[in-house]
Amino acid sequence: MADAPTLARHPSSNTDPAAGQPVIELEAVRKVYRTGTIEFEAVRNVSLVIHPGEYVAIMGPSGSGKSTLMNILGCLDVATSGRYLLAGEDVSDMDEDQLADVRNRHIGFVFQQFNLLPSLSALRNVELPLAFAAVPREERRRRGRLALERVGLGDRLTHRPNEMSGGQQQRVAVARALVSDPALVLADEPTGNLDSSATEDVLELFGELHAQGRTVVLITHEAEVAERAQRVIHIRDGAVASDGLTGGTR
Amino acid sequence: MTWSDILANSWDAIRSHKMRSALTSLGILIGIAAVVLTVGLGQGAQQKVSNQLNALGGNLLIVSPGSSTTGGVRGGFGSASTLTMADATALSSPVAAPNIGGVAPILQATSKELDNGSTNWTTTVVGTTSSWLSVRGRTLASGRFISDADQASAAAVTVLASSTASQLFGPVNPVGQYVTISGTPYQVIGVLASAGSDSTTNLDDQAIMPFSTVSQRIVGGTNRTSVQTIYVKAASASQLAGAYQETQTILQNRHATSSSSTTDFSITTQQSVLSTTSSVDSTLTTLLMGAAALALLVGGIGVMNIMLVSVKERTREIGLRKALGGTPTTIRRQFLSEASMLGLTGGLLGVAGGVGGALILPHFISNPITISVPWVLISIAVAIVIGVGFGVYPAVRAARLSPIDALRSE
Structure with missing residues (x-):
């Protein structure tokens, strides 16, 4: 996509002097839930480094703590103890407003349920993160259009979510994740609600993003989805069970 | 955002x-x-x-007679005729009462039948003096108002309000015509311009006559100088309080009463009505x-x-x-x-x-x-x-x- 330079280039790509700085750096992260007197340790002592340009799949059965880990990675929740550096920023002790800002600047979310606002057009949905960043309206329009063209929906700008297929909706969601040019694209079971051809479609898109140097972290429980990634991290009982390269796409 | x-x-x-x-x-x-x-x-x-209230005439004080006591039963205000023409005359003195701009004594006779040939109309006959017109803030549509000469001679003349005139004479101009009350003819000398109605009376339905005419020819009775109401108009809105004071002082002196318990009249202001x-x-x-x-x-x-x-x-x-x-x-x-x-x-x-x-x-x-x-x-x-x-x-x-x-x- 030659006409989308801002989207094709990663902010911390190799030309950056801080190229070696990891996108994600977890140090001895724990998350403990307390219900009355019962304590439950959902994430125990996870340390993890993900570098720019990596395509990582986090796998694990339900109840393994991978959702909790994903919430922490997405700055939707904070760890009970340990340290989390996102693109070099320590988010461990941030308050709600600061976390919202960090999410807005550094993370592009893709959800299993797409989570598009039904009353807004595809373009308005994609613009949403930029609106929270107070980007001027015209600039938002322009970048939103580029992002939708990037995911192959340049002709669907004014369509509402209910006028599109599941695969198309998820591609709108991917465009929304890309529009603010984040350090990290975080996808939570992105293919969970899609049929096999739409799944293939979306996974191909993630592959392309990876090829363009974006950092993609994908949470899934499907092996064939995880296979497409470059690195797979297995989570079991709140801890990293295995972490290795797949020898996959790259 | x-x-x-x-x-x-x-x-x-x-x-x-x-x-x-x-x-x-x-x-x-x-x-x-x-x-x-x-x-x-x-x-x-x-x-x-x-x-x-504005239609009543601005800056108006209404003086009513006090109550009478008959056989131990005290009547309400207005039940005794303690006000006289002499009171009204005293109030009109520009020397004693500089804040008073005009005084109009009133003697009313209600439900009087006025006849014009075969047409009749029952209305209120109001006896007053020439100053009534300015005190009540009224104007004439045609003819002239009652004069001091009419008052002095108790002339058989009347000024009709607009509705009364049209009820009796229809479209004909009544000025110069006659209306008859209890067989006595009264010449119509003028017609009042319309003024609408206030909360109790239709201001356009009455017949105005000289005070003396009403007291001698229509009401009759022994005390021919007693007055039902005296309208006192302050010279201006800011002089209303002064006019009130003067009215009270003059009447108290004339009636030889000083304390409020023995006062035999009452003064109502427009403000208090309002x-x-x-x-x-x-x-x-x-x-x-x-x-x-x-x-x-x-x-x-x-x-x-x-x-x-x-x-x-x-x-x-x-x-x-x-x-x-x-x-x-x-x-x-x-x-x-x-x-x-x-x-x-x-x-x-x-x-x-x-x-x-x-x-x-x-x-x-x-x-x-x-x-x-x-x-x-x-x-x-x-x-x-x-x-x-x-x-x-x-x-x-x-x-x-x-x-x-x-x-x-x-």
Whole structure:
């Protein structure tokens, strides 16, 4: 996509002097839930480094703590103890407003349920993160259009979510994740609600993003989805069970 | 997120739930329309009263005789004829009473039948002096008013009010014609211009005659100088208090009374009539305003209810907005601005409804309704305040939602 330079280039790509700085750096992260007197340790002592340009799949059965880990990675929740550096920023002790800002600047979310606002057009949905960043309206329009063209929906700008297929909706969601040019694209079971051809479609898109140097972290429980990634991290009982390269796409 | 984006979002949310938004605004609409109408009714009534009092003639004092005591039974004010023509003359002295601009003694005879050939009409005959015209602030439509000479000679002449003239003479100009009362002919020398009506009398239905004519020819009786009422007009509005003082002093001296317990007359001012009437009206207005405030309260609770439902229904949306970078402040503002927009919409429509009612209602009820711009603006402000006030709790609830739980909700 030659006409989308801002989207094709990663902010911390190799030309950056801080190229070696990891996108994600977890140090001895724990998350403990307390219900009355019962304590439950959902994430125990996870340390993890993900570098720019990596395509990582986090796998694990339900109840393994991978959702909790994903919430922490997405700055939707904070760890009970340990340290989390996102693109070099320590988010461990941030308050709600600061976390919202960090999410807005550094993370592009893709959800299993797409989570598009039904009353807004595809373009308005994609613009949403930029609106929270107070980007001027015209600039938002322009970048939103580029992002939708990037995911192959340049002709669907004014369509509402209910006028599109599941695969198309998820591609709108991917465009929304890309529009603010984040350090990290975080996808939570992105293919969970899609049929096999739409799944293939979306996974191909993630592959392309990876090829363009974006950092993609994908949470899934499907092996064939995880296979497409470059690195797979297995989570079991709140801890990293295995972490290795797949020898996959790259 | 900028305010214009927040407002645009709120407008989208309101539009995408048209029915619900309309019903929510309806509560506010009814309340505001009720406020606009009740205030309009109250102000209309006050306007009417002050118009009527102005029609009576401005700056007016009304002196009534005191009560009589007959066999231990004390009559009310006006039951004794303690005022005389001499009192009225004394009050007209420019030396003793510089603040008094005019004095008109009144002697009335009610339900007198006036005949013009085969046509008859029953009305009130008012005996007075030449100064009546200026004291009551009236004008003549044609002819002349009674003169001092008429008074001195107890001339058989009359000036008819406009309705009385048209009832007796139809379209014919009555000046120079005669009306007969109990067989005695009276020449019509003038016709009064129309003045409308006050709360008790039709000002356009009476026959004016010289005081002496009424006392000698129509009322009769022994005391031919006693007066029923003396209208005293202050020289200007600012001199009303002075005129009041002078009237009181002169009459007390003449009647040799000094304390209020022995005073045999009473002085009523227009102001006291006005305040009595308007206090009755304001009691009514207060009651109606109470009902309107209650309606607004219910409307506000309606807004809160709908906003709470909306927060519940849009939990996922809130979660998403938070995940994409919406701060609690942004979310709170979004819901607050939605609530205040609902309030504002209801308020504007309510004002429209109130003004519409003010235009239509007077055709069905006798009361005039005055719409005042300040009150319209106040109502709109109140509607917004209600929207914001009752939107606070739902907005805070929305802002407090955890993004994870919100995203998970179904």
